[in-house]
Amino acid sequence: MYDHLNHVQQQFKQREINIELQGFKTVTTQPGVLQYHIEAYNEYLLLTNSRVLPIGTRILSDTNSVEISSGQRRTEGLEEFSGLVSIELPQGTNYFPIIEFIQIVKE
Amino acid sequence: MLVTRYSIVSLRVQKPGEIISFQHKIPAYLKRCTGFKLSLVGALDSKHLNTELGRLSVSFNSLKEEAITASLKQEELGSQDFQELEVQLHPGQIVSGVYVDTMLGEDFTPYKVQLYLRCTDKEGQTQNEKG
Numbered sequence: 001m002y003d004h005l006n007h008v009q010q011q012f013k014q015r016e017i018n019i020e021l022q023g024f025k026t027v028t029t030q031p032g033v034l035q036y037h038i039e040a041y042n043e044y045l046l047l048t049n050s051r052v053l054p055i056g057t058r059i060l061s062d063t064n065s066v067e068i069s070s071g072q073r074r075t076e077g078l079e080e081f082s083g084l085v086s087i088e089l090p091q092g093t094n095y096f097p098i099i100e101f102i103q104i105v106k107e
Numbered sequence: 108m109l110v111t112r113y114s115i116v117s118l119r120v121q122k123p124g125e126i127i128s129f130q131h132k133i134p135a136y137l138k139r140c141t142g143f144k145l146s147l148v149g150a151l152d153s154k155h156l157n158t159e160l161g162r163l164s165v166s167f168n169s170l171k172e173e174a175i176t177a178s179l180k181q182e183e184l185g186s187q188d189f190q191e192l193e194v195q196l197h198p199g200q201i202v203s204g205v206y207v208d209t210m211l212g213e214d215f216t217p218y219k220v221q222l223y224l225r226c227t228d229k230e231g232q233t234q235n236e237k238g
Contacts, residue, residue, distance in 0.1 A: 015171050058124070063164050063173055065126045065207045082173075 004048055004078060008102055018107040025103040029089060029096040036087040036099075045101040047079045052097045056090030078102075109229050112137055116222040117148075118206045120161070123215040127206045133226055135198035140167065142189035142225035143175055149218040155210065156182045163222065165204035168197045175204070179220065189223070195231055 005022075012019055025045060027036050038045070040061070047059065050068055057068040062083025087099060112134065118127050133140070145163065157180065165175035174194050206220060 015169065017171075058126070060126075060207060062176060063166070063205075064128075065205050067124075067126050 004046075004102060007078065008046060008104065012104065012106075019104055020107045021103075021105040023103045023105075025101045027087060027099040027101075029087075029099065031094075031096055034089045034091070034093075038085045038087070040082050040085050040103075042106060043082065044104040044106070045081045045085060046104065047081070047099070047101055049097070049100045050079065053099065054090055054093045054095050054097070056093075058088040059085065060088070061085040109227055110137075111225060111227050114202075114224040114226065116202075116204075116224070118220045118222070119217070120206070120208050120220065121217045123208060123211050125208045129204055129206075131202040132199070133196060133202060133224065137226040137228055138196055139229060139231045140174075140192050140194040140196060140224050140226040143177075143192050144187065144189045144223040144225075145177060145179055145184055146221045146223070147179070147181055147184050147218060148221060149216075151181055151216060151218055152214065156180075159209050160218070161206055161208045161210070161220070163204060163206045163220070165202060165222070167194045167200070167202050169200040170203065171197075171200075189225055192225075193231065196226065 027038060029036065053068045055068055055070060059066050059079070059081060061081035064079060064081050066079050114131065114133055116129055116131050118129065120127065147160070160179040160181060163175065163177045163179065164173065166173045172194055174192060
């Protein structure tokens with residue numbers, strides 16, 4: 001059974017990154033606002049609920065960027081972002097989800 | 108004898124705003140990457156000379172080292188030589204990265220970006236050797 005938290009712990013150990021704090025961060029989106037910015041300097045944000053995001057949502061950061069497609073809306077789509085993270089919902093969407101991340105603060 | 112090899116990662120951008128992820132392996136006998144260069148293949152309209160075409164970020168050693176974050180400008184690419192890089196390579200590990208096109212205009216034409224990595228088979232100096 002795929003376990004997000006277990007996967008994160010294992011992968012960061014493989015990458016020799018020590019974790020100072022593991023937590024959660026959410027971004028609540030709302031009608032009328034399509035762009036959101038979060039600061040994730042010296043930390044990592046791992047997207048856990050890509051499958052509920054509207055297709056065409058773009059998440060751009062200093063280290064990784066994705067555009068949500070049907071192929072990305074799967075449980076294993078645990079994309080990682082760091083630095084300044086920008087979230088852009090697609091024009092014309094009428095669905096405004098809560099976007100959930102696992103937050104990893106490194107040593 | 109010092110051996111220098113160049114790896115090329117080609118990224119074909121076919122639509123505005125496209126996000127391209129890539130993975131690449133550098134031959135295991137190469138120990139260190141010392142430089143990188145970006146080049147543009149295909150002619151873009153001259154009005155894009157001063158604008159940012161896209162952004163690239165690259166990590167080495169299977170996500171252990173985030174070593175390149177670069178912005179692409181057509182004007183700067185032509186005259187640019189290799190930029191300095193100092194990455195000790197772990198044998199057989201993955202170089203991975205993502206390119207994001209930031210040219211969001213309606214007059215988009217497809218283009219190709221080449222990332223050249225200059226790597227050698229010589230180990231770098233350790234902190235003690237330097238000191």
